[in-house]
Amino acid sequence: MQATLHSLETSCLVIGGGPAGYGAALAAQRGGCPTILAERHGYLGGMGTAAGLSCYLNHKHEKHDLSGAIYREFVQLQHERGMHYYDAQSQADFFEPESCKRTMELLLIEAGGTLLYHSLLAEVVREGDSWVATFVSKGACTRVRCKVLIDTSGDGDACALAGVKMTHGRRSDGLTQPMSMVVQLGGFDPSAWKAAGFRLVDGQYATEGESFAEQITAARAAGHWSIPRTDIALFWAMPGDPTRITINGTRINGLSACNPLDTTRAEIEGRRQAAELLDFFRRYVPGFSRAYLLQTGPQIGVRESRRIVGRAVLDEVSVREGVMPASTVTLCAYPIDVHSPVDSSTQFESAAAKSVYGIPWESLLPQGIDGLIAAGRCISATHEAAGSFRVMPTCMTLGEAAGTAAAMAEQLGVLPADLSGESIRAAMDERLVAMGWSGLNESFSFSAPLSLTR
Numbered sequence: 001m002q003a004t005l006h007s008l009e010t011s012c013l014v015i016g017g018g019p020a021g022y023g024a025a026l027a028a029q030r031g032g033c034p035t036i037l038a039e040r041h042g043y044l045g046g047m048g049t050a051a052g053l054s055c056y057l058n059h060k061h062e063k064h065d066l067s068g069a070i071y072r073e074f075v076q077l078q079h080e081r082g083m084h085y086y087d088a089q090s091q092a093d094f095f096e097p098e099s100c101k102r103t104m105e106l107l108l109i110e111a112g113g114t115l116l117y118h119s120l121l122a123e124v125v126r127e128g129d130s131w132v133a134t135f136v137s138k139g140a141c142t143r144v145r146c147k148v149l150i151d152t153s154g155d156g157d158a159c160a161l162a163g164v165k166m167t168h169g170r171r172s173d174g175l176t177q178p179m180s181m182v183v184q185l186g187g188f189d190p191s192a193w194k195a196a197g198f199r200l201v202d203g204q205y206a207t208e209g210e211s212f213a214e215q216i217t218a219a220r221a222a223g224h225w226s227i228p229r230t231d232i233a234l235f236w237a238m239p240g241d242p243t244r245i246t247i248n249g250t251r252i253n254g255l256s257a258c259n260p261l262d263t264t265r266a267e268i269e270g271r272r273q274a275a276e277l278l279d280f281f282r283r284y285v286p287g288f289s290r291a292y293l294l295q296t297g298p299q300i301g302v303r304e305s306r307r308i309v310g311r312a313v314l315d316e317v318s319v320r321e322g323v324m325p326a327s328t329v330t331l332c333a334y335p336i337d338v339h340s341p342v343d344s345s346t347q348f349e350s351a352a353a354k355s356v357y358g359i360p361w362e363s364l365l366p367q368g369i370d371g372l373i374a375a376g377r378c379i380s381a382t383h384e385a386a387g388s389f390r391v392m393p394t395c396m397t398l399g400e401a402a403g404t405a406a407a408m409a410e411q412l413g414v415l416p417a418d419l420s421g422e423s424i425r426a427a428m429d430e431r432l433v434a435m436g437w438s439g440l441n442e443s444f445s446f447s448a449p450l451s452l453t454r
């Protein structure tokens with residue numbers, strides 16, 4: 001049987017519907033640029049839904065909200081539906097993933113955008129001043145011609161296929177942060193948890209950055225723990241159902257998310273660790289004695305893989321020193337948080353949280369190739385810097401910057417790389433102000449020279 005060929009044409013094509021892809025597609029489409037968002041799964045949200053991670057970490061610095069208008073609107077909508085709560089201690093927004101999927105696709109459709117689900121990007125070719133991207137799906141190939149291609153695939157698939165120079169993991173040996181299987185348990189008892197002296201957010205939600213290090217040491221000594229971690233990063237109750245708990249507590253080192261043999265091993269090992277995690281929580285943590293496994297993440301969680309080599313490389317020195325380049329398009333204040341690629345340690349530089357830093361437009365632009373923008377976790381950066389900006393509110397705002405640029409480029413009849421970071425930030429500020437918030441230019445000053453690769 002021959003595969004059907006579908007041919008589509010658009011101004012902007014966004015590859016990957018994670019936080020960055022959603023931000024990019026919505027900003028481009030609302031900016032008047034016809035946009036198709038292609039996604040290999042049948043829903044949006046990226047790691048936030050496909051890996052079952054419904055915790056969006058830190059987007060605040062002192063009294064300032066650093067996120068873009070698209071993220072803030074998203075939080076408001078989820079909150080109005082009772083599908084969100086905020087915890088000041090862990091500095092995180094918690095969402096219900098099914099509600100996230102529905103909100104994201106509804107807003108995109110309402111804006112006039114086009115969704116292309118179940119489509120895995122397989123080829124990218126330059127034809128004149130257009131890109132032609134080919135997707136494989138069941139029984140069909142879909143070919144999309146576009147002017148601007150935005151890569152929000154997390155792994156930088158579009159850029160790699162277009163011939164952009166890429167890096168993988170850390171500089172010294174290419175190893176990445178570990179993958180993790182996110183685990184969801186049912187049958188949690190919030191009252192037993194509270195009786196044991198733990199806190200509940202909004203009087204109902206168990207939400208901890210509590211590490212359980214002592215219990216893990218005891219479990220290891222008793223032969224109940226083999227996961228290469230000494231603590232649990234975070235767990236949280238599901239908005240709307242305090243008896244459902246999501247846990248970020250597994251770790252699979254030494255495998256690459258760009259190798260299907262590795263990701264297969266990671267899925268299998270992730271589920272083995274999920275069973276061990278359930279046993280640990282039942283035995284050692286108050287409120288979990290009757291817990292059961294509801295779901296492992298629909299897919300293994302990927303923290304890090306490929307990144308582009310861009311016109312600027314965001315590095316850890318800029319993150320630590322709080323550098324604010326003139327061409328900043330997104331701000332971040334989340335600390336460098338790197339789970340070791342080789343052992344059970346985690347580098348968490350909470351001191352870095354004191355400084356806000358700017359992510360320059362040039363780190364979204366691949367070297368030497370036009371009409372192509374990267375956003376989200378695959379932008380140009382070092383392994384350590386990526387350990388900071390990889391959080392989902394920042395990725396969504398990076399996507400918003402990329403989509404804003406695509407729409408401006410179409411309107412002005414120029415290439416995205418011809419735009420300045422200052423003009424993109426001003427357009428994003430306009431959106432914030434129109435929605436009743438203050439813009440970044442009002443609260444911060446951006447004058448540092450661009451730091452290129454150090």
Ligand SMILES: Cc1cc2nc3c(=O)[nH]c(=O)nc-3n(C[C@H](O)[C@H](O)[C@H](O)COP(=O)(O)OP(=O)(O)OC[C@H]3O[C@@H](n4cnc5c(N)ncnc54)[C@H](O)[C@@H]3O)c2cc1C
Binds near residue numbers: 016047234
């Ligand atoms: C275990 C774990 C814990 C984390 N904890 C937190 C946390 O608590 N808070 C927080 O804010 N962040 C957390 N993160 C980080 C965060 O989830 C990611 O950095 C973020 O989701 C990256 O967003 P993105 O849009 O760039 O990429 P992704 O979320 O990875 O989305 C990429 C999308 O592209 C699609 N795609 C990929 N390749 C193709 C292709 N070839 N064709 C078509 N579609 C494709 C994917 O299906 C996916 O939907 C965690 C990550 C992991 C793995």
